[in-house]
Amino acid sequence: MLTAFWLVSFSLVMTPGADWAYAISAGMRHRAIMPAVSGMLLGYVVITLTVAAGVGALVASLPAVLSVLTVLGAGYLLWLGANILVHPPVPAAGDDRDSSSWPGWVMRGFAVSGMNPKALLLFLALLPQFTSRDGAWPVAAQITAMGLVQIVNCAVVYSLVGIGSGIVLQTRPQLARKVSQASGAMMIVIAMALLAEQFLKG
Numbered sequence: 001m002l003t004a005f006w007l008v009s010f011s012l013v014m015t016p017g018a019d020w021a022y023a024i025s026a027g028m029r030h031r032a033i034m035p036a037v038s039g040m041l042l043g044y045v046v047i048t049l050t051v052a053a054g055v056g057a058l059v060a061s062l063p064a065v066l067s068v069l070t071v072l073g074a075g076y077l078l079w080l081g082a083n084i085l086v087h088p089p090v091p092a093a094g095d096d097r098d099s100s101s102w103p104g105w106v107m108r109g110f111a112v113s114g115m116n117p118k119a120l121l122l123f124l125a126l127l128p129q130f131t132s133r134d135g136a137w138p139v140a141a142q143i144t145a146m147g148l149v150q151i152v153n154c155a156v157v158y159s160l161v162g163i164g165s166g167i168v169l170q171t172r173p174q175l176a177r178k179v180s181q182a183s184g185a186m187m188i189v190i191a192m193a194l195l196a197e198q199f200l201k202g
Contacts, residue, residue, distance in 0.1 A: 005130040005146050006153070012122070013153045018077055018190050021183035022112045023158040025084055026105060027165030028180055035102040037158045039109020041151050046114050048147025051123045052140045067198055073115040074194035080108060081187030088180030123147070 019040055026036030113119060131142045169176035 002130075002146065002149065005126075006149050008126065009146075009150045009153050010157075013150070013157045016186070018112050018116065018187055019154070019158060020161055021081075021084075021186040021190075022109060023161040024165045024183045025180060026109075027162035028088075028169065028176055030166050030170075032105045033159065033162035033166065035105035036109045037155060037162060039106035039111075040113040040158060041109075041155055042106070043110045043112065043114025043116075044119070044147070044151050044154060046110075047120055047123050048144060048151070050120070051127055052143040052147065054140075069115065069120075070194050070198050073111075074191040074198075076111050076115055077187045077191035077194070080112070081184040081191060084184030085181050085188065086184075088177045088184065123150075 022036060022040065023033070026032040127143045127146050128139075130146055131139045133139060135142055137145070165179065169179055
């Protein structure tokens with residue numbers, strides 16, 4: 001079951017979204033990749049523990065709470081995407097410095113993944129399908145183990161996305177600017193889609 005979950009998890013992680021956009025943005029500043037990815041992974045750790053503890057199911061059963069989380073998450077993505085769009089990070093030759101601090105990149109990464117209600121719902125829908133009440137481990141432990149598999153997949157893929165974008169774009173400032181702006185635009189589109197979904201529900 002763990003192998004089957006790994007395959008499903010990997011295919012989902014390979015699908016570009018807000019996490020990819022943030023990793024690409026961090027890739028423009030080489031030293032930002034580790035804190036940015038660490039922040040996103042921290043968000044998934046919190047979601048995994050929330051689902052394993054059964055709190056996720058309780059939150060999912062309260063539409064008002066999910067709506068608030070969705071609006072907050074969409075608002076943050078909108079703000080982050082707009083900032084990247086207006087002030088795209090562009091690598092300067094031989095310059096690995098970044099005006100943003102490590103804690104700043106970590107917190108933004110945490111918000112990108114941890115405040116995403118879609119991620120919570122995905123974990124709620126996906127993880128339980130691969131658990132067994134007759135298994136050697138308790139269900140909570142099984143969910144935690146699969147959450148760790150998801151986190152490892154995210155760590156590998158998002159790190160490679162950030163490093164790859166940095167290597168490819170390091171010597172191409174104009175292309176780097178366009179890619180950065182595209183990643184910001186992607187965040188805005190995802191945010192608008194989340195808000196539109198809430199509007200249609202209302």
